[in-house]
Each structure stands twice: as C-alpha cells, then as structure tokens.
Amino acid sequence: MTAAAASLLMGAVAMASFVAMLFFLRHWQQTRETFFLLFAIAFGVDAASRAVLGLWDLAEDTEPLVYLARLVTFSLIILAIVQKNRANR
Incomplete structure (x- = not known):
C-alpha cells in the first residue's frame, strides 16, 4: 500500500470516528447519561489520533504515543460499560 493510500484510509477512519463522536454527543445532550459522554470523548480521542497519523508521517519513535492514545x-469505553452495568444493579 502506498503512503498516499494509507493516509487516505486513515483520514476515512478519522472521519468515521468523528461522526460517531457527534452521534454520541447528540444522545448525551438528550439524556445527560455519562455513558454517552464517555463514548463521545473516546471517539474524539480516536478521531484526533488517527487524523494526526494520516496527516504526518510519524517515525517509529512516536509509535508508543499512538498506542497510548x-x-x-x-479504557474510556470499558469505563463507560462498567459504570453503566454498575448503575443497573
């Protein structure tokens, strides 16, 4: 795969994560449930990290930062699920 194709695909994934973030933000505004807010933040972090990966050719030295994101x-998704399940008990 060429670098241009990889950047294009990374941009598409970043856009999809951004759309998911907007979807969860809309539901959070309607319900004010923390579950939707945590999911929105998680997809926002994912969209930002993938946009950075798509825009800049990062060296192998920064690879741990990608995994940190x-x-x-x-972790935010797991926290949201655990918190929602504890609230239902």
Missing part, C-alpha cells in the same frame, strides 16, 4: 480510547 488507543489505550485511552479503549
């Missing part, structure tokens, strides 16, 4: 994203 993904760790934050998935």
Whole structure:
C-alpha cells in the first residue's frame, strides 16, 4: 500500500470516528447519561489520533504515543460499560 493510500484510509477512519463522536454527543445532550459522554470523548480521542497519523508521517519513535492514545480510547469505553452495568444493579 502506498503512503498516499494509507493516509487516505486513515483520514476515512478519522472521519468515521468523528461522526460517531457527534452521534454520541447528540444522545448525551438528550439524556445527560455519562455513558454517552464517555463514548463521545473516546471517539474524539480516536478521531484526533488517527487524523494526526494520516496527516504526518510519524517515525517509529512516536509509535508508543499512538498506542497510548488507543489505550485511552479503549479504557474510556470499558469505563463507560462498567459504570453503566454498575448503575443497573
């Protein structure tokens, strides 16, 4: 895969994450549930990290930062799910 194609695909994934963030923000505004807010933040972090990856050719030295952003994203999603399940008990 060429660098241009990889950047294009990364931009598409960033856009999809941004749209998901807007979707969850809209539901959070309607319900004010923390679940939707945490999901919106998680997809916002994912969209930002993927946009950075698509725009700049990052060296291998910054690869841990990419995984740190993904760790934050998935941790927020897990936190939202755990918090929602504890509220239902």
